[in-house]
Amino acid sequence: MEFDDRDRKILALLQSDCRISNADLADRVGMSASACWRRVRAFEEAGIIERYGAVLNPERLGLEFEAIVLIQLTRHDPDKLSELVRVIGQRPEVLSCYATTGQSDYHMHVLFPDIATYNSFLETVLFRMPAVASAQTNVVLRKIKRTEVISPATPHDRALG
Incomplete structure (x- = not known):
């Protein structure tokens, strides 16, 4: 699946706050609410978005x-x-x-x-x-980096590989 800049922004925003409303998400990526909802739904159906959750402090x-x-x-x-x-x-x-x-x-x-x-x-x-x-x-003495945030590769990134 190819991702454009809006797709990458939708996925980044959902990873940072999965409780963001569809209206706020659409507004932040410059799309209509219905188009944004369809795009998120397509990510879910394709298995790109596996689940939603909260990050807890151990x-x-x-x-x-x-x-x-x-x-x-x-x-x-x-x-x-x-x-x-x-x-x-x-x-x-x-x-x-x-x-x-x-x-x-x-x-x-x-x-x-x-x-x-x-x-x-x-x-x-x-x-x-x-x-x-x-x-x-x-x-583990100290956490240097802890994330599960994934950024879809751009065509430019794939060309570098």
């Missing part, structure tokens, strides 16, 4: 232990991997998890109230998974 919710966990597998047994993926997918403490190349097989971003709760998760969940050989914990 510390204010008492979630002060954040880490990136590098998981190495015992071996790539499909049944054991399926179980690992299922369990990780159900854990609310796991914010994201990626199968990766390199030394680690998975990179998992986790958030817990404290280190004791995290240690309990390691002992009662992660280390009991037959697929897991080891896990290296990298504690």
